[in-house]
Amino acid sequence: MAFLAHTLHRVFFEIPQDPLYTMTKLRVLAASLLMAGCLSTAYAQALRPEVAKPLQQAGDMLKAGKAKEALAKVRDADNVANKNPNEQLMVDRMRGAAAQRAGDNATAARSFEAAMASGKLSQAEQAQMAESIAFAYSQLKDNAKAGQWAQKAVSLGGNSPQLKQLQAYLQGQSGDYNAIAKDAAAAVSAAEQGGRKPDEGDLLRLADAYQHTNNAAGQSAVLEKLLAYYPKKEYWAAALGRLPRKPGFSNDRYSLDLLRLRLATGNLSKADDYMEMAQLALQAGFPSEGKMVVEKGIAAGVLGTGPEAARHKRLEDLAIKQEAEGKAGLDKDVAEAKDGNAMVLVGTQLVSFGQTDKGIALIEQGIAKDQLKRPDDAKLRLGLALLHSGKNKAKATQTLRSVQGNDGAADIARLWALLGTGA
Known part of the structure; x- marks a missing residue:
């Protein structure tokens, strides 16, 4: 499943290299926002003007996207002598925010660690800060420390999607x-x-x-x-691509079923696929389905054009001819269907010709006779007929999920149940 690995890496494991990653979620810019006018009364009263002013300027610069300039202002604040604990905390937080936005993750990590060590952060703030430290170390390729801080964030109650993403990335890097x-x-x-x-x-x-x-x-x-x-198209493509390689799967008997699922999930796109499906449908005695497939291929712009257009037209004409002949002989076929196997086959053909209720009834009669050559295949045909009717989705799903065996019938039935119910 190389496709799933690629999707996993692209959608879930790639940690953006932009230093802005997770900043708003982690609120590591809290210091800059507070200094920009939202500073709580307690913090505001604890900061002397010579510290507050450069931090205020740093906050304004951060909001303007000028991270390096903000770092310079933070240094001005840090150079003030005899800072009290609250002033040092605000300097550390602002420096960490500015450094991380500037891409200086080493400085960001040290600054946030100093803020964590202050003992003045609430548990929620500690969780956010620990997450930010973990991210900084991941950018520094120090996955061991990144993992430790990520776990610290979790222990403090952190559960953001970004934290989960980071943990997943770190696990992937570990190879465990x-x-x-x-x-x-x-x-x-x-x-x-x-x-x-x-x-x-x-x-x-x-x-x-x-x-x-x-x-x-x-x-x-x-x-x-x-x-x-x-139920994304690419996941269906992956599932249907794996199925023919499954041990015991009967490709000869279920090739048409696979193509039906590919068509239903938007994974039939090539002219050869449409042609193969139409031909298999005709060979199986389902000319109406064969005609429908050709028509869909033409509507999609896949058939009816190019150097093979004449061949496509001949196949469509053949399907139309066989459909007319099949409809004309339906009553005779029904009358001659005496054993269960024949009843299931003719009942399935009736469904394909649009006589769904009559076809379902005949399939059920065939199953009731027992002594079927392939009873699970018969249940598959009944489940699909019920699903096609749209009248009793619950019964259709129940029937499909009752199909067993290792030859492919159960796999096909289970996938149709998923597709038909969306669950």
Whole structure:
């Protein structure tokens, strides 16, 4: 699943190199904002004018995006002799904010650590400050200290998305994929048990960790969770790309089913794919479906153009011809369907011709006869027919999820259940 690893790295693991990263969330600019006019009475009364004035100027410069100039003003404030503890705290906080915005992460880390050591910050402020220190060390490539401060932030109650992102990044850098899997799995489980949708990043982390630990079953399970909670086109492409390689999967019997899922999820795009699906539908006795596929390909601008346009037209004409012949012989086919296997086949054809209710009834009769060659395949056809009817989605889902086996029927049914219910 190289695709999932790429998505994981791009969406979740890449820590922006911009020094402004997480500043507003962490509120490490609190000092500059306070000094710009929002300073609490207690702090304002504790600052002498010779300290307050350059810090005020530094705050204004920070808001104007002039971080290096702000650092110079902070130095003016720091040069004042005999600073009291509150003055030193404000200098450290302002210097840390200005340094981090200027890209001087070493100075930022030292300044914020000094502020943390003051003993004057509330627990919430400490959590924010610890998170900012962790980020500064990550920018300095000191992942050990970054991890320590990130954990400190968590112990103080920090739980921002940025902190989780940073922890995930640090775990990824460590290469301890068993630990990553354990942590991500716990986060996913906690969300689900709490009735919440798991974070997409946690699911991607878990999938990537399973990939690195060769846990194919776990990776498939996580991918299905991604389909359930975040049904994106690329996740469907990944799932459908993996399925034909699954041990025991019968590509011969379920090639058309795979193409149906690709079409339904927007992952059918090439002319050859449309042509293959239409031809397989005709061969399976579903000319209406074959015609529909050609029409969709033409509507998408994939078929009906270029040097193969004539071939596309011939296939469409063949589908139209077979559809007319099939409809004309339907009553005869229904009358001749005596055993369960034939009933399921003809019932499925009825559904494809638009006679959904009649087709469902015949499939159910075929299943009731038992002695089917492939009972799970029959349940798959019934589930798809019910889903196609749109009348009883709950029954359709229940039927699809009851399909078992290792040949591919259960996999196809489960994916259709996810697609049909969106969960």
